[in-house]
Amino acid sequence: MVNKQIRRAVPYWTGMGKVFGNSRRESSDRRVRRTRKAVQQALVELILEKGYEAVTVTDLINRADVGRSTFYAHFTDKQDVLFSNLDELSGLLRLAPASTPGTLFAFSLPMFEHLQEQRRLARALLGRRGGSAVMARGEQILATVVRDELLAAFPTRSTAPDSLDLMVTCVVGAFMALLRTWVDGEVTATPTEMDAAFRAVVTPGVETALRR
Amino acid sequence: MVNKQIRRAVPYWTGMGKVFGNSRRESSDRRVRRTRKAVQQALVELILEKGYEAVTVTDLINRADVGRSTFYAHFTDKQDVLFSNLDELSGLLRLAPASTPGTLFAFSLPMFEHLQEQRRLARALLGRRGGSAVMARGEQILATVVRDELLAAFPTRSTAPDSLDLMVTCVVGAFMALLRTWVDGEVTATPTEMDAAFRAVVTPGVETALRR
DNA sequence: CTTGTTTCGAAACAATGTGTTCGGTTATAA
DNA sequence: TTATAACCGAACACATTGTTTCGAAACAAG
Numbered sequence: 001m002v003n004k005q006i007r008r009a010v011p012y013w014t015g016m017g018k019v020f021g022n023s024r025r026e027s028s029d030r031r032v033r034r035t036r037k038a039v040q041q042a043l044v045e046l047i048l049e050k051g052y053e054a055v056t057v058t059d060l061i062n063r064a065d066v067g068r069s070t071f072y073a074h075f076t077d078k079q080d081v082l083f084s085n086l087d088e089l090s091g092l093l094r095l096a097p098a099s100t101p102g103t104l105f106a107f108s109l110p111m112f113e114h115l116q117e118q119r120r121l122a123r124a125l126l127g128r129r130g131g132s133a134v135m136a137r138g139e140q141i142l143a144t145v146v147r148d149e150l151l152a153a154f155p156t157r158s159t160a161p162d163s164l165d166l167m168v169t170c171v172v173g174a175f176m177a178l179l180r181t182w183v184d185g186e187v188t189a190t191p192t193e194m195d196a197a198f199r200a201v202v203t204p205g206v207e208t209a210l211r212r
Numbered sequence: 213m214v215n216k217q218i219r220r221a222v223p224y225w226t227g228m229g230k231v232f233g234n235s236r237r238e239s240s241d242r243r244v245r246r247t248r249k250a251v252q253q254a255l256v257e258l259i260l261e262k263g264y265e266a267v268t269v270t271d272l273i274n275r276a277d278v279g280r281s282t283f284y285a286h287f288t289d290k291q292d293v294l295f296s297n298l299d300e301l302s303g304l305l306r307l308a309p310a311s312t313p314g315t316l317f318a319f320s321l322p323m324f325e326h327l328q329e330q331r332r333l334a335r336a337l338l339g340r341r342g343g344s345a346v347m348a349r350g351e352q353i354l355a356t357v358v359r360d361e362l363l364a365a366f367p368t369r370s371t372a373p374d375s376l377d378l379m380v381t382c383v384v385g386a387f388m389a390l391l392r393t394w395v396d397g398e399v400t401a402t403p404t405e406m407d408a409a410f411r412a413v414v415t416p417g418v419e420t421a422l423r424r
Numbered sequence: 425c426t427t428g429t430t431t432c433g434a435a436a437c438a439a440t441g442t443g444t445t446c447g448g449t450t451a452t453a454a
Numbered sequence: 455t456t457a458t459a460a461c462c463g464a465a466c467a468c469a470t471t472g473t474t475t476c477g478a479a480a481c482a483a484g
Binding site: 172 | 340351374375379382385399401406409415417420
Binding site: 425426427428429430431432433434435436437438439440441442443444445446447448449450451452453454 | 457459460461463466470472474477479480
């Protein structure tokens with residue numbers, strides 16, 4: 001626990017980025033692939049059972065049936081495993097950038113739809129039992145998407161840039177709140193209804209505000 | 213760590229509720245008051261320095277200069293201390309219930325205003341470094357407030373009750389997001405500006421939706 | 425099939441944190 | 455003043471983390 005940043009657990013492990021969305025290229029070695037996949041899957045299972053916070057590294061290596069040193073040869077953290085599981089979802093937020101130029105917030109419906117299919121995983125990673133790291137990262141990505149979308153839809157009509165950021169914060173906050181309660185199963189609604197609710201609350205205000 | 217729920221650390225400690233908002237009646241013994249206050253204040257300081265998650269019980273008792281057994285005589289947890297610090301803020305959300313019946317979301321401005329005065333504490337408890345427990349509880353309280361307000365403003369015009377809950381979620385999500393980024397110091401704006409931004413985004417949508 | 429390399433596993437470790445217990449001390453209220 | 459409730463501090467059992475070591479096994483290349 002002394003030199004977490006400087007020293008590697010296993011020196012022979014060739015460098016791999018630790019940034020968030022870095023889709024690690026798959027190793028050519030089958031053993032490596034097996035080990036990594038086992039740990040990742042174990043994390044999902046355990047999150048579903050106990051929630052992210054309650055999962056320990058010891059749990060992981062027991063469930064994945066992997067040696068302790070082996071674990072630290074591949075991952076630095078519990079969180080590292082979590083993030084490695086995140087690439088699939090991060091792609092979702094980037095799709096539907098400006099598909100239908102007339103409509104604002106086009107990401108909303110496809111997002112809800114896809115999350116319904118992947119409900120198990122989504123709940124494990126985004127729900128109340130999923131730790132806040134994923135949600136936080138999701139907010140960041142979504143914020144840039146919304147910001148770009150607003151700037152594109154209302155070109156040089158920019159009010160104070162500060163005021164636009166506040167608007168973005170509002171929109172993202174509303175969407176993520178909807179998404180969270182939905183994924184937690186507190187609401188039984190179709191993706192279409194969720195999308196409608198989101199857009200109903202948010203769109204009028206944004207449009208009148210930006211149209212000045 | 214074995215029987216956290218069942219056994220008390222110190223048996224002679226007469227029962228005190230552990231529910232969230234229970235404003236513990238002040239003890240008549242000065243030593244108790246001193247100890248409790250010291251620990252609570254230590255938590256705030258440490259949260260400001262390291263963030264809630266990073267604060268350990270050992271940190272707390274060192275900073276508060278309190279014996280380990282003494283700590284566990286008064287609190288069960290780190291979280292227990294956190295919640296005991298929360299009573300002051302919980303009152304805020306309940307004020308301004310329907311002061312000006314014409315305006316929606318009257319809680320907004322006074323909330324931002326008061327949080328500006330108590331900036332230190334607010335930041336410690338509500339910011340990104342404050343742990344999610346406080347925010348979660350705040351959302352709950354705020355949700356009931358908003359819900360009541362909407363029902364009062366648009367009496368029997370209720371759409372599907374489910375759809376109203378979604379709307380409440382949106383509104384609360386937007387407000388809390390604004391509040392969070394503001395308290396984290398990422399935005400330098402006056403309470404009035406914050407209130408305006410919130411209401412600008414949210415009010416039109418809510419009004420048109422409820423007016424059918 | 426052999427050989428050199430890479431990964432794996434098991435066990436032990438130091439470090440740190442948690443929650444509990446206990447015997448003795450001190451402050452407090454009555 | 456005095457009985458007692460609150461305190462201290464040390465030690466405790468236990469859990470978790472991250473690191474190290476070494477021998478065994480899997481692997482790829484020839």
